[in-house]
Amino acid sequence: MIQGLYEAHLPVKNMKESIEFYSKLGLELAWRDEDTAFFWIEKEKSWIGLWQGKEFLTPYHPSLRHVAFRVSYEDLKNSLNWLQEIQIEPVPFGSRDSIEPFVRPNQGNASVYFNDPDGNSLELMCFIEVPDRLKNITAKLSIEEWEQLLGGE
Incomplete structure (x- = not known):
């Protein structure tokens, strides 16, 4: 039934800075909007979502x-x-x-x-x-x- 991980999510403070960082890791930006960006980990298999907001303050x-x-x-x-x-x-x-x-x-x-x-x-x-x-x-x-x-x- 389960074949692998589809997605994971992380909170970020500054989307522009985070997009630059995750691009530097070699991940491909799949899409973004004003406060959300998704990067492919394995293209069309799994991705990571970045969410800009105060949640980055969570310890x-x-x-x-x-x-x-x-x-x-x-x-x-x-x-x-x-x-x-x-x-x-x-x-x-x-x-x-x-x-x-x-x-x-x-x-x-x-x-x-x-x-x-x-x-x-x-x-x-x-x-x-x-x-x-x-x-x-x-x-x-x-x-x-x-x-x-x-x-x-």
Whole structure:
């Protein structure tokens, strides 16, 4: 029945600034009106809606104002360079000090985080294959730590 995510929405303060930011990410503007803009994440499959209004003042919480974009593992490994090229600063996740991409073996994914101009939390994320012997690791591992654990696999 469910085939994927159709849309997600985020509040923004300044639509012009937000359109420039999301365009810089390589997303295509699908349409806009006075206080709303939609960008394709995957053309004609999923999009993100930006809504200008006072809701941008809503405090951040992981269940609010967060979107994760799916990327490949190789792109995630290069994500800091890519973000630097488009002049976007990555941010640490949660209590981590590092901005480096990290792996969650027990969840089978890896991530790096950054914010949009309104403090909405954005994430580049990929699925990873986790050998059975590593699926119980709950620590957040750097890419280097992860690849060392994998060894020659």
